[in-house]
Amino acid sequence: MKLDTELWDIHVGTPHPFNNRAPRIDNGADRPGPERYHTADFAREEWDKVFAKSWLIACPVADVPEPGDLVRFDIGDESFIVVRGDDGVIRAHYNVCPHRGSRLVLADFSTLSNFTCPFHSWKFDLEGHNIAVTDENTFKPEVLCHDRDLTSVRCETAAGLVFISMDPDVMPLDDYLGPLKQQLELYRIDSMYVVQHRQSEWGANWKGGVDAFAETYHLHAVHPQTQCLMDDRTQIDLYPNGMSRQFVPFAQPSRRYQDQETVNDGIKMMLSDAGIDPDDFDGSAQETRRAVQLAKRKRSDELDLGYDRFSDTQLSDSTVYSVFPNAQIGCHPEAVFLHRFLPNADDPNRFTYDTLILYKHVEAPGYSAPAWMGLGTTDLSGKTRPEIVRTGIGEPPGLGEVLDQDSELLPIVQAGARSRGFRGPLWSEQEARLRHFHKEIDRYMAGEK
Template identity: 30%
Template structure:
């Protein structure tokens, strides 16, 4: 008998539990000035943001030759464009003649880039091609006056950008383990089904902090406790240098104190937590029906639970739709794994779907403000992908966009927290053990600031 090779998702079986992580491994006191101080944000700008890889979009946003989009970081502007050779490149968004912006607006398509000030033109590879009345201007070094390049790479369907001209390769920044653990999900094949950006009244790290721990669920999302069993003792963690992954196994609420019918109904109530549930329910119902007796009574055999049935239903449904899930474990059919890619990417992912939260400092420079970017992505076959693909939404009127309930609760809570953080006598935050991923994130931030300051 051929033994099946270990799958990347089996990291969970050897992952660290809370009991195995030292209380002071990453520190538990977080100074509050990092959320409110302009001086601290300037240090982040110079020593973190201008030197790290960050996600600037999805590859699917630039499907054809000449498709471009802009990416803004503080007062810096960049262009991402797909060239004639199919390669996505990045450039500083400024004409080399007098510095005029080349691209305005969020996105577009161009055969070439034309500066509207003096009509200098550049090809899609950034090379200066045309100068107005060139025969009168004297010698111009076109190679030396091409658009300034910016490091760009792609991974898992995302476009990464690094403003640092001496940036290490993206693959090195992410590391082999990140690539190995995420590969079986086939993120690059997923379709964007929600895509919203909005300015918030909080520091960008407040956003990151909020999504790196489940300790707040009881206070902020109490309705979830009626659906999901939360047991921090079962959570497992893996720290991957700058990055991390954590997982709290899913189970329906009161799984140990109620019967099969209640467990099945608990699964049915998970529409917000499992956006793909409507697609999975038909198969789930078929599998549940196989455990009913002639009178309709429901009894599960040994080793069978609503959780295991959900996992099989998800595997059968996704396989039937054409997604290869053979590289994913049964637990990955039902359990969200929470990924943090430093500096500003958080994602929960399970088979067939993921939800992403990112935050960047507000371009106006106020450390008490940021711009968050929330998106959801699902694996969908061709026809459904076209039907559910979402266009980007830029929210310009604060509070006007209606998020789903849990996200709306986070939206409100984060801005309340920033109001509290501005109190001058509050000089530090005290983290508890369940917030270990958050503590790791701040330890990585401190290392980047210290290492960059020494170099």
């Protein structure tokens, strides 16, 4: 049977090197078993073989701008301190006191000159060295001869993000990211700052979250309201080490949407974002995407935004990256969505959905983050780092209509994945990123990575 690629693939725009297709990777047609989505045995092995061996996105560089600034990054059983030292170097340590194992840092963010254990007041400098032991003379010297510094982990930065790895022998970060590093650097995330940060508990396996965010195949069924302004024909590129990207065309209707001509309210919103008065636009919905691209180029020329580094596609569409194992980054010239899917330490049928929006303020009329991001009255100045807004399992996460729909659906998918009647996923070419992701998981589980 010949694949009907016209149903799922689209020419992304004017030819540009950024849009070049990646060399084809054939991940076969195997059907993996469903146990990966719900069994405790798989989750335990996955933690040791995947998460403990990979690079993980811990935080944006913007969260640790000055010496002493720190972020607490929790994932699974572990907690880490990411801190910028007095020498300007960003380091990461296990958030564990070597004396009795107490957590050292309890706040999400802080600025400290040193770490003091809340249990017995042992002190450590920002590099992790022990600098004070309370009542040191009550310890045998032979006891204190043991290593009493913090346990540090690999920590490197790329494209404005801080990565950590629990594996001291992990491959270099540049090799791990491959082409993604250079592509992400175009968005200058290092000059952005967090304007929204939310965490919510979802009743599904973390891989179910990754799966849902790595394809547009479900949009017509779960998010029909998006069909008037997003096209689900996309370009998918697969890269080594489980990485991938997908272009999602905005400001034009899906080919499933009946009315291909009317400039509807959703597209009008995107025209306004680009500085076009919808009431003055006399083209059809088939012409609005190109109009957005041209308007953003004009704005860039007027404000010296440097958009000549972007392809047309990058100006109008969402360029979505999968960063193995558990992150998705939705990139736009004005703002970036960072999604992390954090496994639950005790229950493979739950995960924490962690989402940040990063933005760089430009003082100019009409310039802002895309309206569809739902920032509304959010402070976009960057003067204050917003607190993390948390919601528990079963609570409405308040993430906006589309994401709230995902949070409602994924527990239903998870329940089905646990059924004896489910024999494992069957992925289409629209879901090529999912197969690519799971193939990489299988390589780690088999000890090949």
